[in-house]
Amino acid sequence: AHVFLYKHLRETFRQNRFGFFSMYTVIATVAILALSFFLRGKMDIITVLQVLMWIQVFMIGTGRGLLETYSHYIYMIPVSPFTKLLWSNMELMLRSFIESLLFFAVPGLVLGSNPLVILGCIAVYTFFSLMLLGINYLFMRWVGANLSQGILLMIYFFAVLIFLAPGLSAALFVGFTVGGFVGTLAALGILFAWELIVALACFALSKNVLHNCDMSSVRPK
Numbered sequence: 001a002h003v004f005l006y007k008h009l010r011e012t013f014r015q016n017r018f019g020f021f022s023m024y025t026v027i028a029t030v031a032i033l034a035l036s037f038f039l040r041g042k043m044d045i046i047t048v049l050q051v052l053m054w055i056q057v058f059m060i061g062t063g064r065g066l067l068e069t070y071s072h073y074i075y076m077i078p079v080s081p082f083t084k085l086l087w088s089n090m091e092l093m094l095r096s097f098i099e100s101l102l103f104f105a106v107p108g109l110v111l112g113s114n115p116l117v118i119l120g121c122i123a124v125y126t127f128f129s130l131m132l133l134g135i136n137y138l139f140m141r142w143v144g145a146n147l148s149q150g151i152l153l154m155i156y157f158f159a160v161l162i163f164l165a166p167g168l169s170a171a172l173f174v175g176f177t178v179g180g181f182v183g184t185l186a187a188l189g190i191l192f193a194w195e196l197i198v199a200l201a202c203f204a205l206s207k208n209v210l211h212n213c214d215m216s217s218v219r220p221k
Contacts, residue, residue, distance in 0.1 A: 028099075
C-alpha cells in the first residue's frame with residue numbers, strides 16, 4: 001500500500017514543479033508572516049492555529065487519497081483496507097506537515113512563542129488533517145453522495161464540530177484551569193491526542209468503503 005505515497009508524490013511534482021508549494025501555501029505563509037510582524041504583541045500563535053484549522057475544514061476534500069477511491073487501483077491491492085486508507089493519504093499528511101512548518105515555525109518565533117508551543121501547534125494542525133480525512137471517509141461509508149451538496153456540506157461541518165467538541169472542551173478546561181505556558185502546552189497535547197484517536201477510529205469504522213468498488217461515490221446526473 002505504500003506505493004500510493006510514491007504515486008501521489010509523483011503526481012504532485014508532475015502537476016507542480018514546486019511540489020507542495022502551491023499558491024495557497026505561498027499566500028498563506030506570506031500573509032501569516034506579515035501579520036506576525038505587524039501585530040507582534042497583539043496576536044499569538046494559538047490565534048493563527050485557530051484560523052488555519054477552520055480554513056482546513058473546507059480544503060481537506062481536495063486530497064489525492066480521497067480522490068483515489070474514485071479510481072480502481074486502490075481496490076486491487078491485496079492488503080487490508082485500513083492500511084490502504086492510511087497510506088493513500090500519507091502524501092496529504094506530508095503536505096500538512098510541511099505547511100505547518102511554514103505557518104508556525106518562523107511566525108511563532110517572531111511572535112515570541114515558546115518552541116514547545118510551536119511544536120504543539122504543528123502537531124495539532126497536522127493531525128487535524130488526519131481527523132478530517134477520517135470524517136470524510138466515514139461520510140463516504142455511511143452517507144454516500146445521495147444528498148445535495150449544500151446539505152452534505154452542512155452535515156459535514158456539524159459533524160466536524162461534534163467530533164472535535166469533546167477534545168476541544170477538555171483542552172480548553174485544562175488550559176484555563178492550569179493557565180500559563182504549562183496550561184497551553186497541556187491543552188495542545190490533549191487536542192493532538194484526541195485528534196489522533198478520532199482519526200484512527202474513523203478510519204477503522206470506514207474501512208468497508210473499499211469493499212464495494214461500485215459505491216455511489218458520485219451523484220448520478
